[in-house]
Amino acid sequence: MKHILYALGLSVLLFSCKEQETTATYTPRILTANEKFNESYDGKDSIFTILLKKDQNTSEIKEEFNVKFKDTLVKIQVNKADPNSATDKFASTQFINTQKTALLVQLADNSGLAAPSYIIALKNGKLNVVSLYRASNGKEDTKYTTGINKLGRAGYLVNNDFFITNVNANVNLVKRQNPEERIQxxxxxxxxxxxxxxxxxxxxxxxxxxxxxxxxxxxxxxxxxxxxxxxxxxxxxxxxxxxxxxxxxxxxxxxxxxxxxxxxxx
Known part of the structure; x- marks a missing residue:
């Protein structure tokens, strides 16, 4: 009997560990027009969970975040051609609608440049990952590629290229002065x-x-x-x-x- 109980307990433990390790990797699509991410969700619990973690791999302990969609850890494959570019580490995460079905995230990146930003959202019943990137050849791009900037209660400006309204998660492309470069x-x-x-x-x-x-x-x-x-x-x-x-x-x-x-x- 003890052996049976031990085996059952071990099975439950292994199953729990397996559940915790469930991940899904998403290749982000490109946003090409204004789009709203304000889908409602009728579930009892929030469909997203933000997990705070401490990164011990650097000389300074810093905060990083993971995102779970239901019970699945979300990974974003930054480079479509490179599976090894997938990451689940985010430097910042924030809900951008009152339904809490859309997140604005920025990758944790030690390169010294502004890390890529994405929308992670429920849309049409499925998880969508959307890249907030527009190609640019501006001479001062390094200066004006500053990542996510909060503009009070109005919303967020991302790299002078996207404006995201708070509360209802409207993502708008900001019209450029020169189509080939982000606003200088x-x-x-x-x-x-x-x-x-x-x-x-x-x-x-x-x-x-x-x-x-x-x-x-x-x-x-x-x-x-x-x-x-x-x-x-x-x-x-x-x-x-x-x-x-x-x-x-x-x-x-x-x-x-x-x-x-x-x-x-x-």
């Missing part, structure tokens, strides 16, 4: 209605209304400061938000005698 400028402002993104480029304020793809390239008025830090403050004090005939809000240079309420920019 620093994001500095978001419109009061959170739909127009403003980038400070060397000679202008490149503005994108991401829901419509309408853009305005507002030349910097003279005399403008030379340093980026001074320029940002100067823009806040010398430009105002104004709606065009379509009701879209863009920044416009204003008369220096006009009193500006700084709350317009917050």
């Amino acid at each position: 400028g620093e994001f500095i402002l978001n419109s009061p209605d959170k739909t127009t993104l403003v980038f400070l480029t060397p000679s202008s304020l490149y503005q994108v209304h991401y829901p419509s793809d309408e853009v305005v390239n507002e030349k910097l008025a003279k005399p403008a400061p030379q340093s980026d830090a001074e320029l940002t403050e100067w823009v806040k004090n010398n430009y105002i938000w104004a709606k065009n005939k379509k009701g879209i809000t863009f920044l416009k240079f204003h008369d220096s005698d006009r009193i500006v309420d700084i709350k317009e920019f917050q």
Whole structure:
């Protein structure tokens, strides 16, 4: 009897270990148009589990995350042609919808460059892994490839190429100034209605209304400061938000005698 109980206990233990080691590797698809990832899920428990782990393989202990879809550990194969490029380690993970069926993740990467970012989401009843990557040959790409940047409650800007709204997980391609390169400028402002993104480029304020793809390239008025830090403050004090005939809000240079309420920019 003891032998039978021992055998049963060992079987349960082995089965549990096997369950914990269940993994699935996904080759991400490319996002080519605006897309929503806000599917509902009626299950009692969350369909995703985020696991915090400590990486002991580096000189400094740092936090990393794993993601489970139901009971399966999710791996992403970064290079379609190389199975060894699959990884389950993420430097950051965050839900991007209230249903908690969509995650924005960034790989844990020690290369020194901004690691790739992905959407992991339930869609049409299946797990989708979507790459947030667009090819670019910009001269200053290294400077403006900064990974995931949170823009307050509005959402996330990824490498100046994607804007992801919080709450409902709308993923939008940000219209480029030059189709062959990501926007060569620093994001500095978001419109009061959170739909127009403003980038400070060397000679202008490149503005994108991401829901419509309408853009305005507002030349910097003279005399403008030379340093980026001074320029940002100067823009806040010398430009105002104004709606065009379509009701879209863009920044416009204003008369220096006009009193500006700084709350317009917050």
